[in-house]
Amino acid sequence: MLQIDGSYGEGGGQILRTSLSLAAITGQPIAIANIRANRSKPGLAIQHLTAVRAAAAICQAQVKGDAVGSMQLEFIPTCRAIAGSYIFDVAQTTGAGSAGAIMLVLQTILLPLALAKGNSVVTLKGGTHVPWSPPATYIELVYLPILLQMGVQAQMQVKSWGWYPQGNGEVELIISGQSTPLKSLHLVERGNLQAVKGLAVATQLPAHIPQRMVSRAENLLREAKIKTDIQPGKMRGIAPGAGITLVAEYEHSLAGFSALGKLGLAAEKVAEMAVEELLAFDSTGAPVEEHLADQLLLPAALATAASEYRVAEVSTHLTTNAWVIEQFGIAKIAIAPDTKIVTISPTGIS
Numbered sequence: 213m214l215q216i217d218g219s220y221g222e223g224g225g226q227i228l229r230t231s232l233s234l235a236a237i238t239g240q241p242i243a244i245a246n247i248r249a250n251r252s253k254p255g256l257a258i259q260h261l262t263a264v265r266a267a268a269a270i271c272q273a274q275v276k277g278d279a280v281g282s283m284q285l286e287f288i289p290t291c292r293a294i295a296g297s298y299i300f301d302v303a304q305t306t307g308a309g310s311a312g313a314i315m316l317v318l319q320t321i322l323l324p325l326a327l328a329k330g331n332s333v334v335t336l337k338g339g340t341h342v343p344w345s346p347p348a349t350y351i352e353l354v355y356l357p358i359l360l361q362m363g364v365q366a367q368m369q370v371k372s373w374g375w376y377p378q379g380n381g382e383v384e385l386i387i388s389g390q391s392t393p394l395k396s397l398h399l400v401e402r403g404n405l406q407a408v409k410g411l412a413v414a415t416q417l418p419a420h421i422p423q424r425m426v427s428r429a430e431n432l433l434r435e436a437k438i439k440t441d442i443q444p445g446k447m448r449g450i451a452p453g454a455g456i457t458l459v460a461e462y463e464h465s466l467a468g469f470s471a472l473g474k475l476g477l478a479a480e481k482v483a484e485m486a487v488e489e490l491l492a493f494d495s496t497g498a499p500v501e502e503h504l505a506d507q508l509l510l511p512a513a514l515a516t517a518a519s520e521y522r523v524a525e526v527s528t529h530l531t532t533n534a535w536v537i538e539q540f541g542i543a544k545i546a547i548a549p550d551t552k553i554v555t556i557s558p559t560g561i562s
Protein backbone atom coordinates (compact mmCIF):
# COMPACT_ATOMS: atom_id res chain seq x y z
CA MET A 213 0.00 0.00 0.00
CA LEU A 214 1.38 3.41 -0.99
CA GLN A 215 1.72 5.73 2.05
CA ILE A 216 1.03 9.43 1.40
CA ASP A 217 1.77 12.14 3.95
CA GLY A 218 -1.09 14.65 3.77
CA SER A 219 0.88 17.25 5.71
CA TYR A 220 3.53 17.61 3.00
CA GLY A 221 4.05 21.13 1.57
CA GLU A 222 0.68 22.88 1.19
CA GLY A 223 -0.86 20.20 3.43
CA GLY A 224 -4.35 20.82 1.96
CA GLY A 225 -7.12 18.96 0.17
CA GLN A 226 -5.35 18.64 -3.16
CA ILE A 227 -2.96 15.96 -1.82
CA LEU A 228 -6.01 13.82 -1.08
CA ARG A 229 -7.79 14.50 -4.39
CA THR A 230 -4.78 13.87 -6.61
CA SER A 231 -4.05 10.66 -4.67
CA LEU A 232 -7.65 9.49 -5.12
CA SER A 233 -7.57 10.20 -8.86
CA LEU A 234 -4.33 8.28 -9.27
CA ALA A 235 -5.56 5.37 -7.16
CA ALA A 236 -8.69 5.16 -9.36
CA ILE A 237 -6.59 5.34 -12.55
CA THR A 238 -3.85 2.90 -11.55
CA GLY A 239 -5.70 0.62 -9.12
CA GLN A 240 -2.96 1.35 -6.55
CA PRO A 241 -4.11 0.96 -2.90
CA ILE A 242 -3.23 4.02 -0.82
CA ALA A 243 -3.11 5.10 2.82
CA ILE A 244 -3.13 8.84 3.49
CA ALA A 245 -2.12 10.16 6.92
CA ASN A 246 -2.25 13.71 8.36
CA ILE A 247 -5.03 14.74 5.95
CA ARG A 248 -5.19 18.55 5.55
CA ALA A 249 -2.85 18.88 8.54
CA ASN A 250 -1.95 22.46 7.63
CA ARG A 251 -5.53 23.75 7.63
CA SER A 252 -7.18 25.41 10.65
CA LYS A 253 -9.84 22.67 10.65
CA PRO A 254 -7.80 19.63 9.56
CA GLY A 255 -9.13 16.30 8.32
CA LEU A 256 -11.81 15.52 5.76
CA ALA A 257 -14.39 18.28 5.23
CA ILE A 258 -17.60 17.59 3.35
CA GLN A 259 -16.18 18.41 -0.06
CA HIS A 260 -13.26 16.03 0.54
CA LEU A 261 -15.48 13.27 1.86
CA THR A 262 -17.72 13.59 -1.21
CA ALA A 263 -14.58 13.25 -3.36
CA VAL A 264 -13.59 10.10 -1.42
CA ARG A 265 -17.07 8.60 -1.95
CA ALA A 266 -17.07 9.58 -5.64
CA ALA A 267 -13.64 8.09 -6.27
CA ALA A 268 -14.62 4.95 -4.36
CA ALA A 269 -17.78 4.56 -6.46
CA ILE A 270 -15.94 4.67 -9.80
CA CYS A 271 -13.26 2.11 -8.87
CA GLN A 272 -15.34 0.11 -6.36
CA ALA A 273 -12.86 0.81 -3.59
CA GLN A 274 -12.86 -0.49 -0.03
CA VAL A 275 -12.47 2.53 2.23
CA LYS A 276 -11.54 2.99 5.89
CA GLY A 277 -11.57 6.36 7.69
CA ASP A 278 -14.20 8.04 5.50
CA ALA A 279 -15.79 10.35 8.08
CA VAL A 280 -15.91 14.12 8.52
CA GLY A 281 -12.80 15.25 10.42
CA SER A 282 -10.87 12.03 9.74
CA MET A 283 -7.14 12.58 9.21
CA GLN A 284 -6.42 9.01 8.05
CA LEU A 285 -7.79 7.20 5.04
CA GLU A 286 -7.23 3.80 3.50
CA PHE A 287 -8.46 3.46 -0.05
CA ILE A 288 -8.20 0.12 -1.82
CA PRO A 289 -9.55 0.06 -5.39
CA THR A 290 -10.90 -3.31 -6.53
CA CYS A 291 -10.60 -2.30 -10.19
CA ARG A 292 -9.58 0.65 -12.35
CA ALA A 293 -12.24 3.35 -12.94
CA ILE A 294 -15.39 2.15 -14.72
CA ALA A 295 -17.43 4.42 -17.00
CA GLY A 296 -21.12 4.79 -16.16
CA SER A 297 -23.86 7.04 -14.80
CA TYR A 298 -23.11 8.55 -11.44
CA ILE A 299 -24.70 11.10 -9.09
CA PHE A 300 -22.55 12.76 -6.42
CA ASP A 301 -24.29 15.09 -4.02
CA VAL A 302 -22.54 16.85 -1.12
CA ALA A 303 -25.91 17.01 0.68
CA GLN A 304 -26.00 13.19 0.74
CA THR A 305 -22.58 13.18 2.37
CA THR A 306 -23.75 15.53 5.11
CA GLY A 307 -27.41 14.74 5.33
CA ALA A 308 -28.02 18.48 4.85
CA GLY A 309 -27.48 21.05 2.12
CA SER A 310 -23.95 22.31 1.70
CA ALA A 311 -21.86 24.49 -0.55
CA GLY A 312 -19.01 21.93 -0.65
CA ALA A 313 -17.08 22.65 -3.86
CA ILE A 314 -18.29 20.17 -6.47
CA MET A 315 -15.74 21.32 -9.05
CA LEU A 316 -13.06 19.77 -6.86
CA VAL A 317 -15.08 16.54 -6.78
CA LEU A 318 -15.40 16.81 -10.57
CA GLN A 319 -11.63 17.16 -10.93
CA THR A 320 -11.12 14.04 -8.80
CA ILE A 321 -13.14 11.75 -11.09
CA LEU A 322 -12.78 13.41 -14.50
CA LEU A 323 -9.46 11.93 -15.60
CA PRO A 324 -10.14 8.42 -14.27
CA LEU A 325 -13.43 8.37 -16.23
CA ALA A 326 -11.86 9.98 -19.31
CA LEU A 327 -9.31 7.15 -19.40
CA ALA A 328 -11.93 4.44 -18.82
CA LYS A 329 -13.57 2.56 -21.68
CA GLY A 330 -17.05 3.90 -22.51
CA ASN A 331 -18.99 7.07 -21.85
CA SER A 332 -19.98 8.52 -18.50
CA VAL A 333 -22.73 10.87 -17.42
CA VAL A 334 -22.08 12.46 -14.03
CA THR A 335 -24.43 14.71 -12.06
CA LEU A 336 -22.80 16.72 -9.29
CA LYS A 337 -24.77 18.67 -6.70
CA GLY A 338 -23.44 21.24 -4.23
CA GLY A 339 -21.46 24.47 -4.51
CA THR A 340 -20.65 25.42 -8.11
CA HIS A 341 -19.10 28.86 -7.44
CA VAL A 342 -17.50 28.93 -4.00
CA PRO A 343 -14.31 30.53 -2.64
CA TRP A 344 -10.94 28.71 -2.76
CA SER A 345 -11.93 26.41 -5.60
CA PRO A 346 -12.28 26.66 -9.38
CA PRO A 347 -15.72 28.14 -10.22
CA ALA A 348 -17.77 26.01 -12.61
CA THR A 349 -17.49 28.77 -15.23
CA TYR A 350 -13.69 28.52 -15.00
CA ILE A 351 -13.87 24.74 -15.50
CA GLU A 352 -16.14 25.23 -18.51
CA LEU A 353 -14.23 28.08 -20.18
CA VAL A 354 -10.60 27.36 -19.25
CA TYR A 355 -9.85 23.94 -17.76
CA LEU A 356 -11.94 21.73 -20.08
CA PRO A 357 -10.89 23.56 -23.30
CA ILE A 358 -7.19 23.06 -22.40
CA LEU A 359 -7.84 19.42 -21.52
CA LEU A 360 -9.58 19.01 -24.87
CA GLN A 361 -6.27 19.95 -26.55
CA MET A 362 -4.81 16.96 -24.71
CA GLY A 363 -7.60 14.67 -25.95
CA VAL A 364 -9.95 14.72 -22.96
CA GLN A 365 -13.49 14.90 -24.32
CA ALA A 366 -15.87 16.22 -21.70
CA GLN A 367 -18.74 18.69 -21.76
CA MET A 368 -20.19 20.34 -18.72
CA GLN A 369 -23.43 22.20 -18.25
CA VAL A 370 -24.31 24.27 -15.19
CA LYS A 371 -28.00 23.57 -14.55
CA SER A 372 -28.27 25.51 -11.31
CA TRP A 373 -25.78 27.84 -9.61
CA GLY A 374 -24.78 27.05 -6.05
CA TRP A 375 -23.09 29.76 -3.97
CA TYR A 376 -21.73 29.77 -0.43
CA PRO A 377 -23.35 29.00 2.03
CA GLN A 378 -26.54 27.46 0.59
CA GLY A 379 -24.92 25.47 -2.23
CA ASN A 380 -27.47 23.22 -3.95
CA GLY A 381 -26.14 23.94 -7.42
CA GLU A 382 -26.09 21.26 -10.08
CA VAL A 383 -23.89 20.43 -13.06
CA GLU A 384 -24.00 17.66 -15.59
CA LEU A 385 -20.78 16.30 -16.99
CA ILE A 386 -20.63 14.08 -20.06
CA ILE A 387 -17.31 12.33 -20.59
CA SER A 388 -16.34 10.33 -23.68
CA GLY A 389 -14.06 7.66 -22.26
CA GLN A 390 -11.30 6.50 -24.53
CA SER A 391 -8.93 4.18 -22.68
CA THR A 392 -6.03 5.76 -24.59
CA PRO A 393 -3.33 7.96 -23.11
CA LEU A 394 -3.48 11.73 -23.42
CA LYS A 395 -1.52 14.04 -25.72
CA SER A 396 1.25 16.16 -24.28
CA LEU A 397 0.92 19.89 -23.69
CA HIS A 398 3.32 22.67 -24.74
CA LEU A 399 2.56 26.12 -23.37
CA VAL A 400 5.87 27.95 -23.15
CA GLU A 401 4.95 30.93 -25.35
CA ARG A 402 1.44 32.36 -25.23
CA GLY A 403 1.39 34.67 -28.29
CA ASN A 404 -0.70 37.85 -28.39
CA LEU A 405 -3.72 38.56 -26.22
CA GLN A 406 -6.57 38.36 -28.72
CA ALA A 407 -9.55 39.16 -26.52
CA VAL A 408 -10.99 38.83 -23.06
CA LYS A 409 -14.22 36.85 -23.00
CA GLY A 410 -16.33 36.07 -20.01
CA LEU A 411 -19.56 35.66 -18.17
CA ALA A 412 -21.06 37.80 -15.40
CA VAL A 413 -23.92 36.11 -13.61
CA ALA A 414 -26.50 36.71 -10.93
CA THR A 415 -29.18 34.46 -9.47
CA GLN A 416 -32.23 35.82 -7.68
CA LEU A 417 -30.93 39.37 -8.02
CA PRO A 418 -31.94 42.16 -10.45
CA ALA A 419 -30.64 42.00 -14.03
CA HIS A 420 -28.70 45.25 -13.57
CA ILE A 421 -26.18 43.41 -11.32
CA PRO A 422 -24.56 41.27 -14.06
CA GLN A 423 -24.93 44.17 -16.50
CA ARG A 424 -23.00 46.49 -14.15
CA MET A 425 -20.24 43.89 -13.76
CA VAL A 426 -19.96 43.64 -17.55
CA SER A 427 -19.89 47.43 -18.05
CA ARG A 428 -17.18 47.99 -15.43
CA ALA A 429 -15.01 45.10 -16.69
CA GLU A 430 -15.39 46.19 -20.33
CA ASN A 431 -14.54 49.82 -19.54
CA LEU A 432 -11.40 48.88 -17.63
CA LEU A 433 -10.24 46.43 -20.27
CA ARG A 434 -10.89 48.87 -23.12
CA GLU A 435 -8.81 51.46 -21.27
CA ALA A 436 -6.03 48.87 -21.44
CA LYS A 437 -6.73 48.54 -25.22
CA ILE A 438 -8.02 44.97 -24.91
CA LYS A 439 -10.87 43.64 -27.05
CA THR A 440 -13.75 42.27 -24.97
CA ASP A 441 -16.76 40.02 -25.26
CA ILE A 442 -18.30 39.57 -21.80
CA GLN A 443 -21.89 38.39 -21.51
CA PRO A 444 -24.31 39.15 -18.68
CA GLY A 445 -26.64 36.36 -17.51
CA LYS A 446 -29.47 35.85 -15.07
CA MET A 447 -29.32 32.19 -14.08
CA ARG A 448 -31.11 29.61 -11.93
CA GLY A 449 -30.10 29.11 -8.32
CA ILE A 450 -31.86 28.60 -4.98
CA ALA A 451 -30.28 31.66 -3.37
CA PRO A 452 -29.12 35.15 -4.37
CA GLY A 453 -25.56 35.32 -5.64
CA ALA A 454 -23.32 36.93 -8.24
CA GLY A 455 -19.93 36.41 -9.81
CA ILE A 456 -17.79 36.97 -12.86
CA THR A 457 -15.23 34.88 -14.74
CA LEU A 458 -12.95 36.52 -17.31
CA VAL A 459 -10.94 34.48 -19.80
CA ALA A 460 -7.84 35.96 -21.40
CA GLU A 461 -7.58 34.31 -24.82
CA TYR A 462 -3.99 34.29 -26.02
CA GLU A 463 -2.92 32.86 -29.37
CA HIS A 464 -1.70 29.66 -27.69
CA SER A 465 -3.20 29.72 -24.22
CA LEU A 466 -6.15 30.54 -21.98
CA ALA A 467 -6.11 32.06 -18.51
CA GLY A 468 -9.11 32.53 -16.20
CA PHE A 469 -9.84 35.00 -13.40
CA SER A 470 -12.92 34.97 -11.22
CA ALA A 471 -14.46 37.04 -8.46
CA LEU A 472 -17.53 36.35 -6.36
CA GLY A 473 -20.02 38.90 -5.11
CA LYS A 474 -21.11 39.24 -1.51
CA LEU A 475 -23.56 41.35 0.43
CA GLY A 476 -22.35 44.95 0.60
CA LEU A 477 -19.82 44.56 -2.23
CA ALA A 478 -20.73 46.65 -5.28
CA ALA A 479 -21.09 44.81 -8.58
CA GLU A 480 -18.45 47.16 -10.05
CA LYS A 481 -15.97 46.18 -7.32
CA VAL A 482 -16.44 42.46 -8.14
CA ALA A 483 -15.63 43.20 -11.79
CA GLU A 484 -12.59 45.27 -10.76
CA MET A 485 -11.20 42.40 -8.67
CA ALA A 486 -11.29 40.01 -11.63
CA VAL A 487 -9.86 42.61 -14.06
CA GLU A 488 -7.03 43.50 -11.65
CA GLU A 489 -5.98 39.86 -11.43
CA LEU A 490 -6.15 39.50 -15.19
CA LEU A 491 -4.03 42.60 -15.86
CA ALA A 492 -1.47 41.57 -13.23
CA PHE A 493 -1.18 38.17 -14.90
CA ASP A 494 -0.98 39.73 -18.37
CA SER A 495 2.04 41.79 -17.28
CA THR A 496 3.98 38.61 -16.35
CA GLY A 497 4.15 37.40 -19.97
CA ALA A 498 3.52 33.81 -18.84
CA PRO A 499 1.04 31.53 -20.64
CA VAL A 500 -0.25 29.66 -17.57
CA GLU A 501 -1.80 31.30 -14.51
CA GLU A 502 -1.25 30.15 -10.95
CA HIS A 503 -4.38 27.98 -10.59
CA LEU A 504 -4.19 26.23 -13.94
CA ALA A 505 -0.51 25.56 -13.19
CA ASP A 506 -1.28 23.09 -10.39
CA GLN A 507 -4.34 21.64 -12.17
CA LEU A 508 -2.47 20.72 -15.37
CA LEU A 509 0.14 18.55 -13.64
CA LEU A 510 -2.08 15.48 -13.39
CA PRO A 511 -3.26 15.34 -17.04
CA ALA A 512 0.31 16.05 -18.18
CA ALA A 513 1.61 13.17 -16.04
CA LEU A 514 -0.84 10.84 -17.84
CA ALA A 515 0.21 11.87 -21.36
CA THR A 516 2.17 9.79 -23.85
CA ALA A 517 5.09 12.22 -24.05
CA ALA A 518 6.72 14.99 -22.03
CA SER A 519 4.82 18.26 -21.51
CA GLU A 520 6.17 21.65 -20.61
CA TYR A 521 4.56 24.91 -19.61
CA ARG A 522 5.67 28.23 -18.23
CA VAL A 523 3.86 29.53 -15.19
CA ALA A 524 3.35 33.03 -13.81
CA GLU A 525 4.00 31.86 -10.28
CA VAL A 526 5.43 28.76 -8.61
CA SER A 527 2.89 28.17 -5.83
CA THR A 528 3.09 25.61 -3.03
CA HIS A 529 0.00 24.01 -4.60
CA LEU A 530 2.14 23.41 -7.70
CA THR A 531 5.18 22.01 -5.88
CA THR A 532 3.02 19.90 -3.55
CA ASN A 533 0.94 18.42 -6.36
CA ALA A 534 4.16 17.61 -8.25
CA TRP A 535 5.40 15.73 -5.17
CA VAL A 536 2.13 13.74 -4.86
CA ILE A 537 2.27 12.65 -8.50
CA GLU A 538 5.90 11.58 -8.14
CA GLN A 539 4.94 9.37 -5.16
CA PHE A 540 2.96 7.20 -7.61
CA GLY A 541 6.05 6.73 -9.81
CA ILE A 542 4.20 7.71 -13.00
CA ALA A 543 6.18 10.86 -13.93
CA LYS A 544 9.22 12.95 -13.14
CA ILE A 545 8.47 16.64 -12.67
CA ALA A 546 10.99 19.48 -12.76
CA ILE A 547 10.24 23.14 -12.03
CA ALA A 548 12.99 25.54 -13.14
CA PRO A 549 13.19 28.36 -10.55
CA ASP A 550 14.58 30.93 -13.02
CA THR A 551 12.42 30.37 -16.14
CA LYS A 552 9.42 28.97 -14.18
CA ILE A 553 9.08 26.26 -16.82
CA VAL A 554 7.43 23.10 -15.52
CA THR A 555 8.53 19.91 -17.30
CA ILE A 556 6.52 16.74 -16.79
CA SER A 557 8.08 13.52 -18.10
CA PRO A 558 5.64 10.61 -17.83
CA THR A 559 7.22 7.23 -17.10
CA GLY A 560 4.00 5.29 -17.73
CA ILE A 561 1.44 3.38 -15.68
CA SER A 562 2.21 -0.28 -15.06
Ligand SMILES: Nc1ncnc2c1ncn2[C@@H]1O[C@H](COP(=O)(O)OP(=O)(O)OP(=O)(O)O)[C@@H](O)[C@H]1O
Pocket residue numbers: 222223224225226227248251260316343344345346347350468470502503504506507529
Ligand atom coordinates in the same frame (compact mmCIF):
# COMPACT_ATOMS: atom_id res chain seq x y z
N1 LIG B 1 -10.21 31.26 -8.41
C1 LIG B 1 -9.79 30.07 -8.77
N2 LIG B 1 -9.81 29.71 -10.07
C2 LIG B 1 -9.37 28.49 -10.44
N3 LIG B 1 -8.90 27.57 -9.59
C3 LIG B 1 -8.86 27.87 -8.28
C4 LIG B 1 -9.30 29.13 -7.80
N4 LIG B 1 -9.13 29.15 -6.45
C5 LIG B 1 -8.62 27.94 -6.10
N5 LIG B 1 -8.45 27.16 -7.20
C6 LIG B 1 -7.91 25.79 -7.23
O1 LIG B 1 -8.59 25.02 -6.26
C7 LIG B 1 -7.73 24.01 -5.72
C8 LIG B 1 -7.75 24.12 -4.19
O2 LIG B 1 -6.86 23.21 -3.59
P1 LIG B 1 -6.59 23.08 -2.00
O3 LIG B 1 -5.50 22.11 -1.75
O4 LIG B 1 -6.44 24.45 -1.41
O5 LIG B 1 -7.81 22.39 -1.57
P2 LIG B 1 -9.12 22.39 -0.81
O6 LIG B 1 -9.65 21.03 -0.89
O7 LIG B 1 -9.94 23.56 -1.21
O8 LIG B 1 -8.76 22.48 0.57
P3 LIG B 1 -8.21 23.13 1.71
O9 LIG B 1 -9.39 23.55 2.54
O10 LIG B 1 -7.45 22.01 2.23
O11 LIG B 1 -7.40 24.29 1.22
C9 LIG B 1 -6.38 24.24 -6.37
O12 LIG B 1 -6.24 23.41 -7.50
C10 LIG B 1 -6.46 25.70 -6.84
O13 LIG B 1 -5.63 25.99 -7.95
